[in-house]
Amino acid sequence: xxxxxxxxxxxxxxxxxxxxxxxxxxxxxxxxxxxxxxxxxxxxxxxxxxxxxxxxxxxxxxxxxxxxxxxxxxxxxxxxxxxxxxxxxxxxxxxxxxxxxxxxxxxxxxxxxxxxxxxxxxxxxxxxxxxxxxxxxxxxxxxxxxxxxxxxxxxxxxxxxxxxxxxxxxxxxxxxxxxxxxxxxxxxxxxxxxxxxxxxxxxxxxxxxxxxxxxxxxxxxxxxxxxxxxxxxxxxxxxxxxxxxxxxxxxxxxxxxx
Numbered sequence: 443x444x445x446x447x448x449x450x451x452x453x454x455x456x457x458x459x460x461x462x463x464x465x466x467x468x469x470x471x472x473x474x475x476x477x478x479x480x481x482x483x484x485x486x487x488x489x490x491x492x493x494x495x496x497x498x499x500x501x502x503x504x505x506x507x508x509x510x511x512x513x514x515x516x517x518x519x520x521x522x523x524x525x526x527x528x529x530x531x532x533x534x535x536x537x538x539x540x541x542x543x544x545x546x547x548x549x550x551x552x553x554x555x556x557x558x559x560x561x562x563x564x565x566x567x568x569x570x571x572x573x574x575x576x577x578x579x580x581x582x583x584x585x586x587x588x589x590x591x592x593x594x595x596x597x598x599x600x601x602x603x604x605x606x607x608x609x610x611x612x613x614x615x616x617x618x619x620x621x622x623x624x625x626x627x628x629x630x631x632x633x634x635x636x637x638x639x640x641x642x643x644x645x646x647x648x649x650x651x652x653x654x655x656x657x658x659x660x661x662x663x664x665x666x667x668x669x670x671x672x673x674x675x676x677x678x679x680x681x682x683x684x685x686x687x688x689x690x691x692x693x694x695x696x697x698x699x700x
Contacts, residue, residue, distance in 0.1 A: 453519060454512060458505045460526050464533065465504070467493065468564070468617035473525055477518040479511045532567070566621045573698065576622045577605045578643040579632035584678065588657075591683040592630060595690045601698055616642075623647050628697050630690075633658040633665075633673070641665070655693055657686065 443451070461469075467490055474483040483489060489507055492500035512519045577592055579585050589605065596603035604622060623629055629647040631640055631654055647654050656673035658664055664673055674693070676686035 450512070450519070453523065454505075454509060457522055457526055458508055460530065461504055461508060462501055464529060465493070466564075469525075469529065472617075473511070473522060476521045476525060477511050477514065479514055479518070482507060482510055482514075532564075563617055563620045566624055568621065568625050570627065571602070571625050572627055573600070574602045574604060574626045575628050575630065575694065575698075576626035577603065577630045577632075578619075578623075578640050578647075579605070579630075580635065580637045580640065585632065585634075587678055587683055588632060588676070588686070591687045592690060595687050595694060598691065599694055599698060601694060619643060620646060623652060624650060626652065628653040628655060628694075630655045630657060632656075633663045634660065636663045644668075653697060655690070655697075657690075 470483050470490065470493070471480075474480045486503065486507055488497075488499060489503045491497070492503050508522065511522065575596060577589060579589065593603050595601075604626070623643065623646055629644075629652045631644045631647070633640060633644075633656055644654060644656075656664060656668065658673050658675055659678060661673065661675060674686060674689045676682045676689075
């Protein structure tokens with residue numbers, strides 16, 4: 443083995459040591475996009491499964507995938523090292539021992555508070571933005587008119603309206619969506635067609651204490667347990683979207699003036 447190959451192998455092993463101990467699914471998908479190796483991660487028969495269940499073969503699976511990523515391109519080794527250094531820096535940041543109350547619904551901290559430490563998500567080191575509204579809806583062309591109506595209202599009210607694809611190109615990472623919900627004051631969720639991702643994101647928003655504003659083209663698409671939340675119904679035509687704008691403007695004015 444040449445000296446260059448020995449150095450390359452040593453760097454691989456150093457990366458693997460951190461990856462084995464600290465990587466989540468979100469980390470794997472992020473480096474997959476950074477190195478253009480999405481199929482390598484998605485199609486591996488055991489990598490993510492062995493991570494989920496902490497099986498004994500995760501050690502070998504993770505080393506195998508990292509090695510293949512590096513062999514795909516010389517630049518991938520540097521991308522992986524850069525990402526790991528950022529993760530190490532995030533881990534080293536001091537953690538506040540004082541619980542932070544972040545609800546946008548409760549004006550005061552309630553007497554009983556549950557503290558949780560999620561394993562799927564990382565709590566972002568970002569503040570809640572008082573002027574940010576996030577929108578959760580399927581990324582399909584038939585919803586473009588709906589999203590345009592929401593943006594029209596936000597433009598008139600001076601609200602910063604964000605959706606995941608506005609920020610992250612081709613992103614399907616739930617960590618990114620979690621951060622968007624976390625930093626938003628309120629969340630609009632479109633239940634039309636009972637999209638499972640929207641249901642999941644609504645649960646995340648409720649868990650984080652966000653004010654959720656449901657909209658839908660059909661009340662029957664809203665889960666029964668959520669029908670006590672008064673949803674705005676609309677039709678996807680010019681008249682229906684105009685009515686949606688009127689209803690949203692009333693709601694958002696109250697929410698963002700509070």
